[in-house]
Amino acid sequence: MIRGIMPVMDDSIEVDIAGALARRDQGAAWVDVREPDEWQVAHIDGTELIPLAGAVEGIVARWPDPAAPINVSCASGVRSMRTVEALRAAGYTDVVNVGGGIKAWIAEGRPVLRGSGLTAQQDERYSRHVAIPEVGVDGQRRLLGARVLLLGAGGLGSPAALYLAAAGVGTIGLVDDDVVERSNLQRQLLHTEDRIGVAKVDSAEVALRGINPDVRVEAFRTRLTADNAWEVLGAGWDVIVDGTDNLPTRYLVNDVAVHLGIPVVHGSIYRFEGQVTVFEPFAGPCYRCLYPEPPPPELAPSCAEGGVLGVLPGIVGSLQATEAIKLVLGIGETLAGRLLMYDALAATVDTLRLRRDPACPACGDGHEVGGERPELIDYEAFCAMPARA
Amino acid sequence: MATFRIPPVLRPLTDDQVKVESPGATLGEALEGLFEAHPALRERMIDTDGTLRRFVNVYVDEEDVRTRDGLETPLESGSSVIVLPAMAGGAA
Ligand SMILES: [Zn+2]
Numbered sequence: 001m002i003r004g005i006m007p008v009m010d011d012s013i014e015v016d017i018a019g020a021l022a023r024r025d026q027g028a029a030w031v032d033v034r035e036p037d038e039w040q041v042a043h044i045d046g047t048e049l050i051p052l053a054g055a056v057e058g059i060v061a062r063w064p065d066p067a068a069p070i071n072v073s074c075a076s077g078v079r080s081m082r083t084v085e086a087l088r089a090a091g092y093t094d095v096v097n098v099g100g101g102i103k104a105w106i107a108e109g110r111p112v113l114r115g116s117g118l119t120a121q122q123d124e125r126y127s128r129h130v131a132i133p134e135v136g137v138d139g140q141r142r143l144l145g146a147r148v149l150l151l152g153a154g155g156l157g158s159p160a161a162l163y164l165a166a167a168g169v170g171t172i173g174l175v176d177d178d179v180v181e182r183s184n185l186q187r188q189l190l191h192t193e194d195r196i197g198v199a200k201v202d203s204a205e206v207a208l209r210g211i212n213p214d215v216r217v218e219a220f221r222t223r224l225t226a227d228n229a230w231e232v233l234g235a236g237w238d239v240i241v242d243g244t245d246n247l248p249t250r251y252l253v254n255d256v257a258v259h260l261g262i263p264v265v266h267g268s269i270y271r272f273e274g275q276v277t278v279f280e281p282f283a284g285p286c287y288r289c290l291y292p293e294p295p296p297p298e299l300a301p302s303c304a305e306g307g308v309l310g311v312l313p314g315i316v317g318s319l320q321a322t323e324a325i326k327l328v329l330g331i332g333e334t335l336a337g338r339l340l341m342y343d344a345l346a347a348t349v350d351t352l353r354l355r356r357d358p359a360c361p362a363c364g365d366g367h368e369v370g371g372e373r374p375e376l377i378d379y380e381a382f383c384a385m386p387a388r389a
Numbered sequence: 390m391a392t393f394r395i396p397p398v399l400r401p402l403t404d405d406q407v408k409v410e411s412p413g414a415t416l417g418e419a420l421e422g423l424f425e426a427h428p429a430l431r432e433r434m435i436d437t438d439g440t441l442r443r444f445v446n447v448y449v450d451e452e453d454v455r456t457r458d459g460l461e462t463p464l465e466s467g468s469s470v471i472v473l474p475a476m477a478g479g480a481a
Contacts, residue, residue, distance in 0.1 A: 247475065270397045291475040295444040341471075346407075352448045352471060355456050 013084055014097040017104055020071045023096070028069035031059060032102075033083050038075065040115035044105055047073065055083045056090065066091045073098035073105075117141055122214065126168055134331045140168060144214060146328045149173035149237040151224065151253060153200040155313030156243025156267045156320060158190040163321040164241075165208040165215045169328070172208060175220040175232060176200045187310035224249050226376035229256045239324045240264045243317060247294050248379040254279065254287035255376055258362045261369035263327050263336070267320045269308050272344040274316035277335045277354060278323050282363055284336035289357040289364075294379050312344055391419045391449075391468040398474060402429040416449060416470065417460035434472070444475040 015023065024030055024046065032039060032047040033055040043049070050058040052074070063070060070092070074080040077099050084097040098104075106112060114123050116130065116137045122144075129135045129143075148169050150157045153176040164172055178200045180191040195203040201219035208215050220232050224244075233240065233256045242253055242264050250266075257264045263280040266287070279286045319340065326332045339352040358365045362374070393409045395402075403409055409426065413419030424431040436442045440459070447454045448471040454462045464470075 273397055290446060291444050293443060295442070295475055339473075350451070350471070352451050352473075353453070355453060 013088065013095075014077075014081070014099045015071070016099050017108055017110070020073070020096075020098045023069060023071055026069065028071050028094075029063060030071040030073065030098075031055070031083075032073055033079050034074050034102075042102065042106070042112035042114065042120075044073070044102060045111070045113050045117075052079050052083065056086045059083070059087060059092075059095075060090065067093055069094040071096055071098050074101045076103050077101045122168070125212070125214075129167070135329060139329045139331075143168045143325070143328055144170040146239070147171040147173065147235075147237050148239045148241060148324055148328070149175065149233065149235075150241045150243065151175050151249065152243040153188075153190055153204040154178070154184065154243065155187045155269065155308065156317040157204075157241070158188045159314050159317035160241050160243060160321040160324070161190055161204055161208060162211065163318060164324060165212045167321075167325055168212060168214055169325075170214065171216045171218060173218040173220065173232075173235065173237065174201045174204050175222065175224055176204075177221055177223045187308065187313050189314070224252055226252060226378045229253070229376055230373070233257060233262070234260060237262055239327045241320050241324050242266050243313075243320065250287055251294065251379055252376055255362055255374050257281065258286050258288075258367070259369065259371075259374055263334075265320045265323045265327070265335075267316045269312050269316050271307055272309050272312065274312055274319075274342045274344075275339055276316055276319045276323065276342075277339040278327070280327075280334065280336040281369060282356075282367075285354045285356040286360060286363045288362040289360040290354060292357075292361055297380065309344055312342075315342060315344070390466050391416075391464045391470050393419070393423055393470045393472060396472055396474060399430065399433060399472065402433065403427045413464060415458075415460065416447065416454055416462045416464060419464055419470065420460070433474070446473045447471070448473065 030047045031050050032043055033050060033052045035051050036049065039049045059070065072080040072083050072095060077097055080101060081097045084095050087095045102112065111119055114120055116123055118126065118137065118140065126140045129140050130137055146169050148164055150161050150172060153161065153174045161172060161174065180196050180198050180200055180203050182196055184191055185193065190204045190207045191200065199221050201221050205217040205219060208217055222228060224232060229252045233253065240253065240257055240262055253264060258281045261281050263278055265278050267276050268274065323334055326334055337354050339354050341350045341352065356363065390410060390412045393411060395407055395409060400407065409423060411419040411422035413422060434442055434445050441447060449457065449462050449464065450468055
């Protein structure tokens, strides 16, 4: 069948925005035949720029199969229709025009990206990230696509969540079953006086949304146990930030994360001192390499004399957020294999070398990512005191 | 002579001292001096068979002594010894 030179408004060669999206979901490519300067100002995410002058040749070279499903769009649908007709004449059977082009897209209130691949607002919001060569536009897009799980929305989780949200980590998971209490406000900056009594995960969501609407919060109002650990930790996380400071949970998290191959950024604080490390499965040691078993309750240090300088979790949790971002971006030297110790009173930082133990019950010789799930152990809680104050 | 850095959770056993000096050519010798001054530490750190308890890690000059010679690990004058038990509590 040969189509005429006159533009023919035929159902079979033109679709609306919804139709174009449905085709894309089915695997259709999407080509934008406008000029590069128009593309810079605004384009639809996932479209490929091939300007009109070389559009037919470019598309034929890129998709030699004349049965390839392709959407073609421009500003309002005129240039793209010409391209579609030429391709049909050349024997392409599944090429369609996107009626109304990007103007119709915008009229429907759909988001557009700039040349950077970010929206105009994101370009502005993340300009100080994009300016760093190690992050750049690609790194920012990676952060926006990342999933980071925070265990605990308390002292360590507060600065970690706030900075990760501000940094544009696209999905932040929060696991906590507590409600906000007044005694939390000395250090837990996610929460506020007027949210006392509110679930911490809900209070945190309010805080994170207020900082960055790009962020999706997945809240788990629960305490991690052997029964739910696979489900919660197995929901596709790129990095886990452990701010629980609760020994039984440390072991649960370790055993699941090693099995799933997820790096854990570990932080702990006590009075004036904090520690941070990264447990990167099989690349460095895990928690059981350091402590194969928890101490028996009679030898576990008492927790009754707890207490912490309010600013300390701000420092340690921020270090954890930094490590999480480095892991997502794949930049720098992480704390895998090193333990950073911060002493606020002495104002000193020490770093210890941690090594993988070939006899480790979780990650030693003979273990690998995947395979049969290890049996999880709910060690008894050692402290009468709430573990996630 | 080595300087032991006592972790916060064990400081009640060293009269709240953060740093304790003790002479010795090996970690084991220096620990004996430490236990003489602060006897309650021994049970927390040393197992009934005389080895380091598994939930207490000791680092001499930033290296885990289990990857060196354990209690036989030699000390230099001015060696720093960091004691790090698995932490049970804290306030996150
Ligand atoms: Zn291990």
